[in-house]
Amino acid sequence: MSLKIVPQNVEIRNNKIEFENLLFFIIDSNSNTKIEPLIGYDAIIIDAKDADFAQLVLRKIRGHYNPEFYLKPVFLINYKESKDPILHTMNDGFIHSYDQLKEIADIAKQLFLKTTQLDYQPVATFEAQIIKKVLNYMYTRDLKTLKPIPDLNSVIGYTYPEISINFDSTEESQVLEILEWGEKEGLIWPDFYERIYLCNQCSGGFLSYREVCxxxxxxxxxxxxxxxxxxxxxxxxxxxxxxxxxxxxxxxxxxxxxxxxxxxxxxxxxxxxxxxxxxxxxxFFVRAKCISCTQDVEVQYLIPKSINIYKLTKRGRTAAANGFLSSGKEVDDIFGTLSMPVFKTMLHYEIERIKENTEQKSSIAIINIENILELYKKIGKKAEKTVLESVVNLIRENIKPTDFMAFENSTTLYMCLINNDFIQTESDLTKLKSLIEKLIKNNFNDFEVKINFKASLLQPFNKSEFQLDELTKELFD
Amino acid sequence: MRFIDEFINYMSSVDAAKLFRMFWFFFIFEFFRFFLVEISTIIFWKFDSIFRKKGIADARLSLIKNQPLVSIIVPGRNEGKHIYKLVNSLKEQTYQNFELIVIDDGSDDDTAAICRNLEHRGMITAFYRNDVRGGKASAANLGLRFARGEFIVHFDADCSYDRDAIENILVPFYYNPKIGAIGGNIQVRNYKESLCATLQALEYYDTISIGRITTGELGIYRVISGAFGAFRKEALDRLGGWDIGPGLDGDITVKIRKLGYKIHFEPTAVCQTNVPITFNRLIKQRLRWDKSLIRFRLRKHRDVFFPNDSFKFSNFISFMENVTYNLILNIKWYFYLLDMVFNFTSQLIFIIPMNIVLYTVNNFMKFLVFSPFRDRKNEGITYFLIYIPLMVFYFGYFLRILRTVAYVQEVFFKASYKDEWNPAKSSRQAKALKL
Structure with missing residues (x-):
């Protein structure tokens, strides 16, 4: 057990500090890098003496899909100017000694207050979820713009720390896709900053231009x-x-x-x-050789991309606090599923049907793939739809043709199983869970998805919305 | 009507001796050279071709078997708009083992962009550009410098070629290894565009198709047109390519002759070109062409007339024929005119119409007699028949006066060195070095 006495008679015990009713946890190079245990702390202080370690931990915290982590106040101690844009920008303040606890406690309280004002309703797609996460972060930190920073570690040569934190440096091109999506949704507005050209094979931005025969x-x-x-x-x-x-x-x-x-x-x-x-x-021809994948390509086949400074639009500012409804066209278009409004209408008809035939029992279910965002990050936007289509196909093969379903978002699916009692539904869902896990594992390098589900019997005298809300609460609470 | 009656009466009263005295110029020179000599040569050529048939067939087989690489060079300035058509038409050629080299002589339009694009698409083998204009000779020489073919074929960008033109122009190289260069048969494509173009089409029929068969057969063929000519690369390399123009086509032909090679005209290798459609442009073109007779025949290559180590009788005859029929007879025609004015003053009113009648009859006769010897015709004979009466004015007066002007300009003022067709920097040097 380590015990440090810091000024103001504050004790650091087992890397914890309690100060002004806030519980801080100090992470130094001797600490475990697992961040899940940090959920109970109000703020984190990272000892940045070892910049690589500090960066690793910060990336884990800010890159987490749970707002409990990614919005947590994080401060750095012993920080020396770093070239890493993530470490430099994604913290909430620097302190040189624990004498400054008061300063960071005030900041942490403000952040805490703002965090409680946010809406955490799930959104439809992967892009929407990332954008929502970014908007939440910007709202709580009073950020108005997303600025690109030249970065040698980013595969495209630029990084947007607030978004890039969600991706490996090799997946940076996905950041541009997310930003384009946000722009299309009217949440952010671009101001041209620079044009870059990316490899058409790996989207790498480090290219060696050569004059060739x-x-x-x-x-x-x-x-x-x-x-x-x-x-x-x-x-x-x-x-x-x-x-x-x-x-x-x-x-x-x-x-x-x-x-x-x-x-x-x-x-x-x-x-x-x-x-x-x-x-x-x-x-001569000008060809570009990609430093990342060694692909040698004629320059006209490179992918041009604009690097913009993005400003939050009015809609974006509102969406940051109140949440937003994205068009969600991607999940609506998946064959074999209904859009959410149609699903609700159909559910309403089913309730009316069982009202008439009280002998018959139908069930509703919700399936949530908890960590599928991590998979989407790896495989990209285009493959996201393919994954969802494969999952839907698999489910369709194992349910009745009269059953129907709809995506709430790219991680959550509602189902209505006609003439299925609760026990049968539970059994069906257990089987589906296993099949989906296997499907993902076999197709994506042993990636293990975490699937949660809940089912309930459809009640003839409750409204469809109410029953879906209850089911959702049961799953997420 | 009264005049016609008087004219007929007068002419019927003239005996043969007087007729010859009055029209000696026509009978001695024009009728002899441009009808009798040509018709007898053509008949001989037709007869001879029966015996050459097997040799030509063997030469063609040899060409097809050997498949030599041919470098087609197309020098030009602001010719980009024609290149795509040319490239496409070349796809149709029966002989395909060629590289196409386009040389841009400092164009100030979009030629470079068009040609670079075609080069990138593999439709042109190589495209070279001089950012600074150097003249047609330097452009052709640039193409020659990087050509890899055994034979060089010189094209003009705005011409089009029969689908067997390249094959046909190459065959004589395999028929006679002494042949160093071959000229193609140039026909007028836009002959219907204006009266000026129609008259030139008739002229080309005569002077190029028939005239060159004759001179070729007699071994005195003297100008391989830049629009369509084929050369042994070895010969061009020995010469270092073309010299400064204008008149570089005739010049290179003479130089190849001097090396000891034979020059051949191939009537079956047909190229179609656009001629000037206005008389203004035609005047400029002909003044340029005609000046080259003085500059190249009488100045640069005057050694051909003197016995020396490289003296060749055929070269001498070729030059003499050219100088006699273009320069001397041109001067002599004025003597004839003066002779008539002073000695037949009162009869001039009858002599001039009679002259026109004689030339017109001669032109009709030539056109009809030579037509069966042409295996390619732009149009039926009837289309051109109505224009033949105009040829006496076009050929006998208009072109003759142009030639006179050109000779005077060149003899007294060396005007060819001031011609904008060639960049001033090159002309200055050529003039200083008396080239």
């Missing part, structure tokens, strides 16, 4: 001036005119010495000679 793509070439001798109209590379005896230039056609540029000769252009294929050319 148009015939063989080799960059092993040499250039020479072309010389035009006016009196005899001979034209050729300057090497044709070089004389082996001295440095003078002599025309190979008429043997006259070249005397004065502009008077008896000129250099109208240059010629390149490829040392690889031995061909001559004047207009």
């Amino acid at each position: 148009p015939h063989c793509n080799s960059s092993n070439s040499s250039a020479q001036d072309l010389v035009h001798h006016f009196p005899c109209a001979y034209i050729g590379p300057i090497s044709d005119f070089r004389n082996n005896v001295d440095n003078s230039l002599t025309c190979p056609k008429c043997n006259k010495a070249l005397r004065h540029i502009g008077v008896d000769y000129d250099k109208p252009s240059i010629i390149h000679h490829c040392n690889n294929c031995d061909k001559n050319f004047q207009d």
Whole structure:
């Protein structure tokens, strides 16, 4: 047990400090990097003496999908100026000694207050969830803009710390997709900052541009001036005119010495000679070699992207505090599912049906894949839909054709199982859970999803919305 | 009507001796050279071609078997708009083992962009550009410098070619290894666009199709047109390519002759070109062409007339024929005019119409007699028949006066060195070095 006495008679016991009714936890290089146990603390102080360690912990906290973690006040002690933009920007303050606890306690209280004002309703898609997370963070930290920072560690060369924290540096291109989505939803507004070009294979931004031979793509070439001798109209590379005896230039056609540029000769252009294929050319191709994946590509096939400074729009500011409804078209379009409004209407009809036939029992269920966002982060936006389609196909194969379902968002699915009693529904859901886990595990490098579900018997005298809300509460509480 | 009656009466009263005295110029020079010589040569050529048939077939087989690489070079300035058509038409050629080299001589339009694009798409083998204009000869020489073919074919960008044109122009190289260069048969594509173009089409029929068959057969063929000519690369390399123009086509032909090669005209290798459609543009073109006779035949290559180490009789005859029929007869025509004015003053009123009648009859006769010898025609004979009466004015007066002006300009003022067709920097040097 370590025991430190700090000024103001505050004790640090087992890396915990209690100060002004706030419980701080200090993480130093000897601590465990698991962050789940931090949930009970009001604020975190990271000892940044070891910048790499501090960065690792900060990334884990801010990159977590649970607001209990990613919105938690985090302060740095022993921080020295770091080149890492995440460490530099994603903290809530620096202290040099524990004498400054009062200052950070005040900040933590303010953040706490703001955090309680937020809406945590789930949103439809992965992009929406990331944007919502960013908006929440910006709201609580009074941030108005998302600024790109040049970053060698980011695969595209720029990082937006508030969003990039959710991705590995190798997945930075997804950040741009998320921002484009936010822009399309009217939550953020772009101001052009820079244009970048990305590899069309790996979306890497570190490219080596080379002038290459148009015939063989080799960059092993040499250039020479072309010389035009006016009196005899001979034209050729300057090497044709070089004389082996001295440095003078002599025309190979008429043997006259070249005397004065502009008077008896000129250099109208240059010629390149490829040392690889031995061909001559004047207009080389420009190709870009991706440093990340070594793909060599013609520049016109690179993916151009704008790097913008994003400002929160009015809608974005409101959405940060009150939540927002995204268009959610991606999950609505999945074959085999209904949109949420249609699902609710159908559910209403089913309730009416069982009212008439009291002998018949139907069930409703909610399935939530808790950590699927981590998978989406890895596989990207396009694959997200494929995952959901595969899950829906799998479910459809194992339920009756009359059963219907709808996505609330890309992690949560509602189902209505017709003429299914509670026991049968529980059994069906257990089987589905196992099948979905296997499907993801087999297809995504042993990724293990955490699936939670709840079911209840459909009540003939309660409204459909009420029954769905109750079911949701049961699952998440 | 009265005049016609008087004219007929007068002409019928003239005996043969007097007729010859009055129209000696026509009978001695024009009728002899441009009808009798041509018709007899053409008949001989047609007859001879029966015996050459097997040799030509063997040469064609040899060409197809050997598949030599041919470098097509297309030098030009602001010709980008024609290149795409040219590239596409080349896809149709029966002979395909060629590289296409386009050279841009300092264009100030979008030629470079068009050609770079075609090069990137693989439709042009190589595109070279001189950012600073150097003249047509330097552009052609740039293409030659990087050409890899055994034979060089020189094209103009705005021409189009029969689908067997490249094959046909190459065959004679395999028929006779002494042939160093071959000229293609140039026809007028836009002959219906104006009267000026129609008259030129008739002229090309005569001077290029028939005239070049004749000179080719006689071994005195003297200008391989830049629009369509094929050369052994070895010959061009020995010469260092083309010299400064204007008149570089005739110049290179002479230089190849001097190397000891034969020059051949291939009537079956057909190229179609656009000629000037206005008389103003035609005047500029012809003044440029005609000046080259003085500059190249009488100045630069005057050694051909003198016995020396490289003296060749065929070269001498070729030059003499050219100088006689273009320069001397041009001067002599004025003597004839003066002769008539002073010696037949009172009869001039009849001599001039008679002259026109004689030339017109001669032109009709030539057109009809030579037509069966042309295997390619733009149009049925009837289309051109109505224009033949105008040829006497076009060919006999208009072009003759133009030639006179050109000769005077060149002899007394060396005007070809001031021609904007060539950049001033090159012309200055050429003039200083008397090239």
